[in-house]
Amino acid sequence: MVSIPEYYEDKNVLITGATGFLGKVLLEKLLRSCPKVNSVFVLVRQKAGQTPQERIDELISCKLFDRLRDENPDFREKIIAISSELTQPKLALSEEDKEVIIDSTNIIFHCAATVRFNENLRDAVQLNVIATRQLILLAQQMKNLEVFMHVSTAYAYCNRKHIDEVVYPPPVDPKKLIDSLEWMDDGLVNDITPKLIGDRPNTYIYTKALAEYVVQQEGAKLNVAIVRPSIVGASWKEPFPGWIDNFNGPSGLFIAAGKGILRTMRASNNALADLVPVDIVVNTSLAAAWYSGINRMMKAITRLHKAMVFLEYFTSNSWVWNTDNVNMLMNQLNPEDKKTFNIDVRQLHWAEYIENYCMGTKKYVLNEEMSGLPAARKHLNKLRNIRYGFNTILVILIWRIFIARSQMARNIWYFVVSLCYKFLSYFRASSTMRY
Template identity: 80%
Template sequence: MVSIPEYYEGKNVLLTGATGFLGKVLLEKLLRSCPKVNLVYVLVRQKAGQTPQERVEEILSGKLFDRLRDENPDFKEKIVAINSELTQPKLALSEEDKEIIIDSTNIIFHCAATVRFNENLRDAVQLNVIATRQLIFLAQQMKNLEVFMHVSTAYAYCNRKHIEEVVYPPPVDPKKLIDSLEWMDDGLVNDITPKLIGDRPNTYIYTKALAEYVVQQEGAKLNVAIVRPSIVGASWKEPFPGWIDNFNGPSGLFIAAGKGILRTMRASNNALADLVPVDVVVNTSLAAAWYSGVNRPRNIMVYNCTTGSTNPFHWGEVEYHVISTFKRNPLEQAFRRPNVNLTSNHLLYHYWIAVSHKAPAFLYDIYLRMTGRSPRMMKTITRLHKAMMFLEYFTSNSWVWNTDNVNMLMNQLNPEDKKTFNIDVRQLHWAEYIENYCMGTKKYVLNEEMSGLPAARKHLNKLRNIRYGFNTILVILIWRIFIARSQMARNIWYFVVSLCYKFLSYFRASSTMRY
């Protein structure tokens, strides 16, 4: 078979979601590793007074594209920004742009979606389901289309514990739901949403399951492939380790832990943390489109792009490596020393929330008011708790995903493509990846310079000394108030101290005899 770069040579690609995290990385990787691709049409809407061209230009000027700029300075000539609004009828395409797309497109990568877990149902259906349906209708008119690649989520069927690489029946008929939403007012939609989504945790997961069914049914005559990533994290290797540009998913929690704001979280230490690097998802998508384009399989190809079944890693291990990294390489102006306690106990969780989150935040806001500054910590804690609430479903449960198609795809790659489009997560060293991930949040999300590390370490030592001092004062107060006034308490205290002294003496004597 032709190699992946050879397959994309001379092809015209249509990409949605190019302004999102995954879409950016896919665009960069496609242009860098398949330099002979002809054109990439990116559907972008106007936003905040910026034209689609200006938005694309802003993305291309970012650090993510530094390597591509060095290797291929003229890459921008291959990118065509097209004004489009996925939530509008017929994608709000002009007749001229529509004609160009229909005549020229060979491959579609549909990455656009709302990834907000708390999106109201109407908006989630509009972008994740209706927009997908309209894009398929457009694809059906394309004269030279070879592959329709749809990016879904591995959690689309998280109501099942074992998930195969197939499209399951939807929770409701998408057409009926779309028709119903047209006459329902917002109040009624909000009222029925919990009953509709049932045992799925949020509207994002629910609508992505519907979108898969739409792709399967409406795109029956197209050559379709679906990639289902689990929790998409920072890059593993490309274009460089640890690249991340947002607070979504675990990234925001990592930063909150590094700042010392996040101290406790509801999670199971033994639950699988099914993180998958963004470059693995991109490589899988590019390889899957290549395979479907070359082989024209009879049935829709689904790929569970996950790590839990192949290279398991648990939330307890994530917590350990995140805290270890931020203690060695602290974030600037940390609130407290990094330390996170994971618990699945409901009462213990709420106790630690009150003691280690709300109480310090309340006291800090009082301090800010006394010094003439605006209080902000309680607001930060409130936002953090909302993010934790949306993620605790995924940090408290584990799933088993079948990955036969991914393994088959990996075996189909020639040796050179296996290196260039690496999807073998068995090679992923988790401790190194988490360290790069944390450093990526420091460098690319918070824009902190590595030259500031000495000052950050000094600040962390200062926080440690403050903590020791506070604990010493607390012990003295307890002594003065409770122990010093009670003969029984003093007797217990002296007994404990003498017991510790005897133990230390015995330990020292044993060590001396040994030598």
């Protein structure tokens, strides 16, 4: 079979969510490792007074694209920003842009979604379900589409303990839910949300499960692949170790712990930490689209499940996910692709990765200078010594109190025994006199 870069050669790729954490890493990796890709359409909405093109210009000027700029300075010419609003009818595409997309697109990567756990149900359905449905309808019109790659989540069915690589029936028909939300007011929607999501922990997971069903049912005539990453964390290797740009997932925990704000967290010692580096997710997505494009198979490709769980629900439970498709996918790659599109997380050295992750939150999220790291470590050691000293003094104090109380207890015991002995002696003497 052709290699992954060969497959993407002269292809036109469409990406949603390119300004998000996962989407921007996917964009960088695609342009860097598949330099002969023809064009990359990115659907971007206007925001904060910036046009879609201005947002893309700002995006590709960040540090994430430094390596790509060095290796391929002309990469900007391949990126085509298209004004779109996924929450609007027909994605708010102009007729001209729509025609270009329909005529040219070969591969779609649908990464856009709201990842807020506390999103209200109406907005979560709009962003994660309706937008997916509209993109599917657009994809059905595309003349040369080869693959529709949908990025979901490994927790879409976390109400099950064992999760297979299948799309399970949804708790409610997405079409009926969408129709109902049109006439319900916000108060009623908020009232019925707990009953609708049932044993799922939040609206994000609930709507991602519905989105998978929409992709499966309405995209039945398309060549669909679904990737289910777990909690997506900082980069492992690419474009450099530890890259992260947000507080989501474990990033916030690492920062809070590093700053001394977070000291304890409720969790289960028996729960596995589900965390996957973002570059593994991106490589898996690119490889899965390659495999689906070559074989024209309609199946879910992967589920990655070594990751940090988030919040009490996830830190107190464990799940079992099947990874037969991932193992099969790795075996399909040639040696060069295995190196360039590495998806074998078993090679990951976790101690080194977590250290890079923590350094990445300091450098890329907090924008702090690494030159202050030695002083910070010295300060941390000082605080640790103070804590150890305080704990030692506390233990000694408790021990002294215990010893003192033990001595007092012995003195009281001796007094009681002596008193009893004297009483018995007096009683015995009195009895002898009466006799």
